[in-house]
Amino acid sequence: MVQGRFITFEGGEGVGKSTQIRRLAARLSATGREVVSTREPGGSPGAEAIRDLLVKGAVDRWSPVTETLLMYAARRDHIERVIRPALARGALVVCDRFADSTRAYQGAAGGTDPGLIAAMETYILEEVRPDLTLVFDMAPEAGLARAADRTHAETRFESKGAAFHARLRDAFLAIAQAEPERCAVIDAAQDIDNVETAVWSVVTRRLGLDG
Ligand code: TMP
DSSP states (O other): OOOOEEEEEEESTTSOHHHHHHHHHHHHHTTTOOEEEEESSOSSHHHHHHHHHHHSSOTTSSOHHHHHHHHHHHHHHHIIIIIHHHHHTTOEEEEESOHHHIIIIIIITTOOOHHHHHHHIIIIITTOOOSEEEEEEOOHHHHHHHHHHSOOSOOTTGGGOHHHHHHHHHHHHHHHHHOTTTEEEEETTSOHHHHHHHHHHHHHHHHTOOO
16 A cells, blocks of 8 residues: 655644644645645535534533543544545545644643553544644744734633743653654744744655655
């Protein structure tokens, strides 16, 4: 079977992932490979419907454990209908957030038992694991200020408070440190063109793609 490559972008709120995903997808497409650009929670019609339940409404609408179950329901649909078929076709899949966000938001920052999250990874992700994860890092205050500038209704997680967002940053950095062969930390506080250069350099080097 032809195998694609799976690249995930992770980090806290307002770190600039979407802009960089658009730029990376354009550069990767220019190499002639099929690129599938997607996001979580969401990425398939069923998962997008679940996303609405998760990102809108009162901050205490769900407990962290319930969020974990909803995230994984959405993720399973996304994997079955979009990610796994794309990888089987040999595509490059670029995903805005994936399983590390559950480890950080619902686990480390939210307090869900890491054992439950590890079991979800085993039984729900199965073999679908990122080849490369870019962890976008910046001070949470700066990211939250950028996120607040956007006018949108998806504010549930942004509203969780400074301590939550500080734990989140530490959690993403700890994941990157624990799995250095999969993860690379990107300084997201740099200007946008420098971030693009840093992303492109890591992607081409780690995945052995022609630049
Ligand atoms: P986004 O703002 O990057 O599109 O992500 C939507 C929100 O969902 C964001 O606040 C992070 C949160 N989230 C989790 O809490 N756990 C997860 O597993 C994922 C994928 C996202």
